Amino acid sequence: MSEICLAGTGGMLPLKNRFLTSLYAEYNGKAILIDCGECTQVALAQHGIKISRIEIILITHSHADHITGLPGLLLSIGNCSRTEPLDIYVPDSAEKMIRNLISVCGQLPYEVNIHTLPDDIPTTFTADKVDSMLTVSTLPLVHSVNCIGYRLTQAKKPVFAPDRAKSLEIPVKYWKVLHSGGTVTLDDGRTFKPSDVVKENRPPVTVTYVTDTLPIPSIVDFARGSDLLICEGMYGDLSKKQSMNDKGHMLMQDACIIAKDADVKKLWLTHYSPAESEPETYYDTLHEIFPEVTISHDGEKTVL
Amino acid sequence: MSEICLAGTGGMLPLKNRFLTSLYAEYNGKAILIDCGECTQVALAQHGIKISRIEIILITHSHADHITGLPGLLLSIGNCSRTEPLDIYVPDSAEKMIRNLISVCGQLPYEVNIHTLPDDIPTTFTADKVDSMLTVSTLPLVHSVNCIGYRLTQAKKPVFAPDRAKSLEIPVKYWKVLHSGGTVTLDDGRTFKPSDVVKENRPPVTVTYVTDTLPIPSIVDFARGSDLLICEGMYGDLSKKQSMNDKGHMLMQDACIIAKDADVKKLWLTHYSPAESEPETYYDTLHEIFPEVTISHDGEKTVL
Numbered sequence A, B: 001m002s003e004i005c006l007a008g009t010g011g012m013l014p015l016k017n018r019f020l021t022s023l024y025a026e027y028n029g030k031a032i033l034i035d036c037g038e039c040t041q042v043a044l045a046q047h048g049i050k051i052s053r054i055e056i057i058l059i060t061h062s063h064a065d066h067i068t069g070l071p072g073l074l075l076s077i078g079n080c081s082r083t084e085p086l087d088i089y090v091p092d093s094a095e096k097m098i099r100n101l102i103s104v105c106g107q108l109p110y111e112v113n114i115h116t117l118p119d120d121i122p123t124t125f126t127a128d129k130v131d132s133m134l135t136v137s138t139l140p141l142v143h144s145v146n147c148i149g150y151r152l153t154q155a156k157k158p159v160f161a162p163d164r165a166k167s168l169e170i171p172v173k174y175w176k177v178l179h180s181g182g183t184v185t186l187d188d189g190r191t192f193k194p195s196d197v198v199k200e201n202r203p204p205v206t207v208t209y210v211t212d213t214l215p216i217p218s219i220v221d222f223a224r225g226s227d228l229l230i231c232e233g234m235y236g237d238l239s240k241k242q243s244m245n246d247k248g249h250m251l252m253q254d255a256c257i258i259a260k261d262a263d264v265k266k267l268w269l270t271h272y273s274p275a276e277s278e279p280e281t282y283y284d285t286l287h288e289i290f291p292e293v294t295i296s297h298d299g300e301k302t303v304l
Helices: A040-046 A070-079 A092-105 A163-166 A172-179 A218-223 A240-245 A251-261 A279-289 B040-046 B072-077 B094-105 B162-168 B174-180 B220-224 B240-248 B250-260 B279-289
Strands: A003-006 A022-027 A030-034 A054-059 A086-091 A110-117 A124-126 A134-140 A147-154 A205-210 A228-232 A266-268 A293-295 A300-303 B002-008 B024-025 B029-036 B054-058 B086-091 B114-117 B124-126 B132-139 B148-154 B205-210 B228-232 B268-272 B292-297 B300-303
Touching: A003 A040, A003 A205, A022 A040, A022 A205, A040 A070, A070 A092, A086 A092, A092 A110, A092 B094, A134 A163, A134 A218, A147 A218, A147 A240, A163 A172, A163 B300, A205 A218, A218 A228, A218 A251, A251 A266, A251 A293, A251 B250, A279 A293, B002 B040, B002 B205, B024 B040, B024 B205, B040 B072, B054 B072, B072 B086, B072 B094, B086 B094, B094 B114, B132 B220, B148 B220, B162 B174, B162 B300, B205 B220, B220 B228, B228 B250, B250 B268, B250 B279, B250 B292, B279 B292
Parallel strands: A030 A054, A054 A086, A086 A110, A205 A228, A228 A266, A266 A293, B029 B054, B054 B086, B086 B114, B205 B228, B228 B268, B268 B292
Antiparallel strands: A003 A022, A003 A300, A022 A030, A124 A134, A134 A147, A147 A205, B002 B024, B002 B300, B024 B029, B124 B132, B132 B148, B148 B205
16 A cells, blocks of 8 residues: 655645645555655644655655755754665766765764766666665656656555465465465465466556656656556646747646656646646646646655 | 844754744845755745845855755755855854865855854954945854854945025035045035034944853853844753853843843844743743843744
């Protein structure tokens, strides 16, 4: 089970009524945070989130509105008595900037491991510090600096069939092993494998996070079939399209078209321009393109 | 005239109901900001302050809760179409950290001039970018890193006496010159100096800002006679005194004793520990030591 909270929905600068875009995804008590602009720790606190649960921070790119909350958050996590290492994943090109930035923290009571991710080719790694069945995939995006999108995929165990296990007279103490993918040999010599005691497979739960970027075609494949796509939409005003694209951003309408083409279940828009004070204005237009669109507000939550 | 706003009153980390300590002082439309922790720009916006008026930023020390809002603030000031240079004054020892930090901003549309101030000896300079009659004095404090206090002194023109000017038959067009300290020679050969047309001198208006530090005796002389002393008070609980002092901080009671000894007109407490959720609890005790104490809240304002 994952608990998702979009802590903020703004782009460029934090406003008094809208913090910067940052995603908190918790998997059974351990969490990933994507991006950490100024005030993200305050946004998290406002939405009742315990920062002590954050094990991994993923950074999309080096722009200030996605990273300058890092020193404060790391220090505050230190105040929560953390001593275990914390992992931060950053695009290759952002590493120096991030190291400079967090040097402000001085000596933390825990280790910060910075891992770099390729800017130019997709990659995938397991986020087993958070959940052994969770993988993170990346996609190079197209912005004014190198930027990457993230896809969080939590595999699900297949459905267990206790009736089959009972009929096979497998003692209950072995059920968990078999359900988790292990093989069991009983004292009577019989051997069982998972397929003996599970029913249908369950699809993974996927959350895709894409900001800041042009609406490039590769996002469609990357986001395909996601349970939730969180995607930037700087403006809803079509007249802004060219100037947005020039800056490496997309419109809300672009995000809806991607969501539709990628056949995602839900789309949450985010990263609104500070000049876009009422993104709800565009609801009817956006809903027509992709009915499952949410014009997110800070603190948008769901359980997947 | 100066308009003072204590944008935040917290120490260590920004809370959902208390931002970090930062002082905004505006003199006839141009302003000084002292310290800029995470979320300071949001605090300023909440209190209706126009960041475009900031000409000078003074930094007390390099701890994150006093500086990590700088990149975001500088970028936001850039979004206000600023093109004139902006001055930041920092203690010598904080320069590298500040330069690292603001490198996150990339290319700003205006120049940022970083001036260093000695960590270990007091100094004074004129803040004429803000007001030609405004000076800034510093005091080395005692904290876990080098830290300095600031005293803002706005000199006042003496009171003009139009009856004297009239009786001397000085044309009105020369009054401003004389009031501003100039000497005037009329066509008829008579020469006048300011003392011919002014009455009593007016005392300067002074605001002193002191955080983070042990309650060292030199603060008393530094703050002496201030119209307003803004001073840290991490805790009101006397049992915290030793642990506070070990970290280079003081109690609210220490600040009240300094205010009393320095004979300041008013004291605003600030920089409360996140653990001090209700500083008002100590009002009676503090009022007994120094009756003109205010247990400040974010957005505390006055005009001096």
